[in-house]
Amino acid sequence: MHSLSEENYLKAIYRLGQEGDQKISPTLIAEALNNNPASVIDMLKKLGDKKLVNYDKVKGARLTEKGAKAALDVVRKHRLWEVFLLDKLGYSWDEIHDIAEQLEHVQQSDLADRLDKFLGYPDYDPHGDPIPDKNGKLPGKKSKPLSEVEVGAKVKVVLVADNSTAFLKYLDKQNIGLNSLLTIKEIQEFDKSLLVEIKGKKEIFLSLEAARQIFVE
Numbered sequence: 001m002h003s004l005s006e007e008n009y010l011k012a013i014y015r016l017g018q019e020g021d022q023k024i025s026p027t028l029i030a031e032a033l034n035n036n037p038a039s040v041i042d043m044l045k046k047l048g049d050k051k052l053v054n055y056d057k058v059k060g061a062r063l064t065e066k067g068a069k070a071a072l073d074v075v076r077k078h079r080l081w082e083v084f085l086l087d088k089l090g091y092s093w094d095e096i097h098d099i100a101e102q103l104e105h106v107q108q109s110d111l112a113d114r115l116d117k118f119l120g121y122p123d124y125d126p127h128g129d130p131i132p133d134k135n136g137k138l139p140g141k142k143s144k145p146l147s148e149v150e151v152g153a154k155v156k157v158v159l160v161a162d163n164s165t166a167f168l169k170y171l172d173k174q175n176i177g178l179n180s181l182l183t184i185k186e187i188q189e190f191d192k193s194l195l196v197e198i199k200g201k202k203e204i205f206l207s208l209e210a211a212r213q214i215f216v217e
Contacts, residue, residue, distance in 0.1 A: 001107055002052075002070060004105045005043070006043070006046070006047065006050075006052070007070070007071075007074045007104070007105060008033060009029065009033070009040075009043050009044075009047060009053075010047070010052060010053075010063065010067055010070050010071040010074065011071050011074045011075060011078075012029055012032045012033050013029060013053065013061050013062075013063055013067075013071065014063060014068065014071035014072070014075065015032070016028055016029070016032060017062075017063070022060075023059065023060035024060040024061045024062070025060050025061075026040040026041050026044065026061075027040075028060075029044075029061065044061055047067065051064055051066055051067075052064055052066055052067035052070060053067050068136070069136055072132045072136040073112070073132075073136075074104050074105075075132060076112055076116075076131060076132040076133075076134075076136075077103070077104040077105075077106070077111070077112050077115075078100045078101070078103075078104035078125075079100075079124075079125035079129055079130075079131040079132075080112060080115045080116055080119060080122070080125075080131060081096075081099070081100040081103040081104060081115070082096045082097065082100045082125045082126050082127070083119050083122050083125055083126060083131075084115060084118075084119060085099055085100065086126045087119070087126075088119075092168075092172075093126045093127065093168055093177070094165045094168035094169050094172070095165070096126060097127075097163045097164075097165075098165075112134070113134055116131075116133075116134070121133075123139040124139070124141075126178070127159065127160045127163050127168075127178075128157075128158050128159030128160055128178050128215065129159065141158060141159070141217070142217060143158050143159055143215040143216060143217045144215065144216065144217075145161075145211065145212050145213075145214065145215055145216075146182070146184075146194065146196075146206070146211040146212075146214040146215070146216050147192070147194075147208055147211035147212045149184050149216060150184065151184050151185070151186060151187055152183075152184060153183070153184050154181065154182070154183045155181075155182050155183075155184075155216035155217065156179060156180070156181055156182075156216060156217055157176060157177065157178055157179060157180045157182065157214060157215070157216055158178065158179075158215055158216060158217050159178075159214075159215035160178070160213060160214060160215070161212075161213045161214075161215060162213040167210075167213060170210070171214075174198070174204050174206075175198055175201045175202070176198060176214070180198060180199070181198070181199035182196050182197065182198060182199070182216065183196070183197040183199070184196060185197050185203060191207070191208060192208040192211075193205050193206060193207050193208055193211075194206045194208075194211050
């Protein structure tokens, strides 16, 4: 059993690794958790003593097999709670992340399995993130950022990487959600913003920053 703080560190290291960071430094972890690097190093030493993390100054922090399992357990609970909050309690997709951040730390050993079964074993959360099964296995999905799509392509939204309330509310105003069908009409040479047609609704401009957070297939 791990403390709330330890679980947050493990999850942060896992997420940074998924984002492709070659060296997960204390500074990166500190930025992710809004903490200071000195405190991060102290926690990395504790996690190292528990065989959850390997850390050195050259290679950075890496989860051990034991640490990866613990991180995925937290990720699984978080994403299952998001499904529950949206599907069963009627919260909107911009409200569920912060609530799930609290619920993910419930320690009852069989809760995630019961929740998974109750929800019908969902593969993805409401933002399109894959939900690990009880063995830590993730469903596969091939996608790429909307910013990398060419003019004329017709794509479907399968993941929103930015789960912030502000960004999700912005997408709601643009009538963009999971499974939205988009056609790339134009890419501006100046700033790489995209003119996008949302099937059956309207045409809008999306900034490059926004397009990088929307993943499609």
